[in-house]
Amino acid sequence: MRLHTVTAALLLLAPFAQAGTLTVKNPQGQPLSPAMVTQTPLQQPAADLSDDGYAPHGVTNTSAAVITRYTNAAGEVTFAAAEEPVRYRLRAQGYVDAYVDAAQGEVILQPMTAEQEIASYPSNVWLSQLDFGGDAALKETFQLNCAFCHQQASPFMRSERTEEQWVNIIERMNTYGARLPTDDHQKVASLLREEYRDLREHPEQVPKPRPWDAYLANYELTEWPIGDGFSQMHDFLVHPNGFIYIGDNLFDRIYQLDPDSGEYTVYKVPHDEDMGLGGIMGNRFKVFPKMYNYMGVHSFAYSKQDGNIFITPSMQQALLEFDIDSKRFITHEMPEGYYPHTIRVDDQDRVWFTLALSSQVAMFDRTSKTFTFYDLPARGVKEWFILKSLPIMFSIDPENRPQPSPDREGTGLPMPYGIDITPDGKVWVARLYANDLAMIDPETEEVTMIDFPYKGPRRLRADADGNLWIVAFQDSLLVKYDPAKKKFSSWELPVINEVPYALNVDRERGVVWVNGNQSDTILAFDIADEDWQVFPMPRQRFFTRDIEISEEDGAVYTTNSHFPTWQTEGGVPTLLRITPLED
DSSP states (O other), X not given: OOOEEEOHHHHTSOSSXXXXXXXXXXXXXXXXTTOEEEXXXXXXXXXXXXXXXXXXXXXXXXXXXEEEEEOOTTSEEEEOOOSSOEEEEEEOTXXXXXXXXXXXXXXXXXXXXXXXXXXXXXXXXXXXXXXXXXXXXXXXXXXXXXXXXXXXXXXXXXXXXXXXXXXXXXXXXXXXXXXXXXXXXXXXXXXXXXXXXXXXXXXXXXXXXXXXXXXXXXXXXXXXXXXXXXXXXXXXXXXXXXXXXXXETTTTEEEEEOTTTOEEEEEEOOOOTTOOTTGGGOOOOTTOSOOOOSSOEEEEEEOTTTOOEEEEXXXXXXXXXXXXXXXXXXXXXXXXXXXXXXXXXXXXSEEEEEETTTTEEEEEETTTTEEEEEEOOOSSHHHHHHHHTHHHHHTSOGGGOOOOOXXXXXXXXXXXXXXXXXXXXXXXXXXXXXTEEEEEETTTTEEEEEEOSSSOEEEEEEOTTSOEEEEETTTTEEEEEETTXXXXXXXXXXXXXXXXXXXXXXXXXXXXXXXETTTTEEEEEETTTTEEEEEEOSSSSOOOOOOEEOXXXXXXXXXXXXXXXXXXXXXXXXXXXXXXXXX
């Protein structure tokens, strides 16, 4: 039974084709502000999904937009007329969701019980109460290795499990790409079982999440559902041609989406017939009933000269180029390097990207069509030996390939991750496990290493003044590095126990946008004012990995990239846009 009251007149209205205003109140008649109101089409347009549940190569379908707005101080929210039948979900912190079929009238939301309210809290506040027996270093190691694909402490993770079941999960996650140290498996399994049980039995210790803010009434969030419950919409690109290009990492597909119409065309990345699933990495996802990642579409960047898109295929020794006119993929084979990761293109049309496994940075010169590789220094003899032995290890069949036993220092895997280019042309790289930065001077080819005084530098971006902005993954910090002054500054995130995956800088408006992947938020930091705004996402378990900003209008984009996708509310990935409402 729905725990809400709707005026009788509201129930008699047509389900669509009518603009209107909803007023959201509590049982005492007080306006609820801000309350989240989401307009969802009752049906998505008919689509050709004949390629194993996906659109065939070159076929265009349409994704009907899902729109979220927030009530103002009077508890009111207004929507334009819908062209197709829609339903409205009304959500406010501490209240039971309600559903209505028209944007007209008054809706009374009923308070949650204490148990319902605590269960509705986002993952980050639950995660904040896991202390791993007081071992802060162990919790940092856990977060580094176990919070970069999905939310921890979500309802799926808080379920009762035996210690043996937790060990099995940890071992499986390590085959997917986590590096939780072998010596910590049993202890982490025991602590997760004990501490999740304690939280379930004593949920009152979980703190409340940050309250939603009044400024939300000035914004609109638009989502376009794409893919299915097995997809992973990893990175994406806002292109100057007006399209958004989204990569399905697990199914080697590129979605070219028009945000004006919702039309999207899928382009399937080709691979050699003799390739196996998982490419040179091997099939790490054997338990999944559906999988198609031979290349592993990862990160995107475009050329300012011809608009072509460059893509890192993490499962191959190659660089992909997508011709935006012919819609043809070009594969540039690499003579060395493993796990192409994050990518940027400089003003001289050179393509720079990190090689996460081999601790290198690659540069592809489009004029000569040649690669240059920059080796980043090993942190010791053991790591040097592991890195130098990678060609031998990768010559072995993936089924029988030896794997170094991971430790807390990530020995053998310093992992150059994020990369960006400052306005002066310097190339900057963050090494996630090594806790350091690398600066490459393309003119002299000199590599300079800089210690990062925080933990987990993941992705980084440069602002208009040449400062580097970096997320400190385990430390829940936004960090700035001023290369001229050689000085670090840091700011705590405005939500607790967040493990931020990435960020981007709106250079024109001076705002740093941060992915709040554990708290179902996107965070905006005003550089001049040093002030935060927090945008709650319209779905629970909304895990985001990257942010793109439209140069044309400043719209902010992200993707819901929770893995596995079926754990997210609604069960499908979405592309999301944040835009201010017009006055």
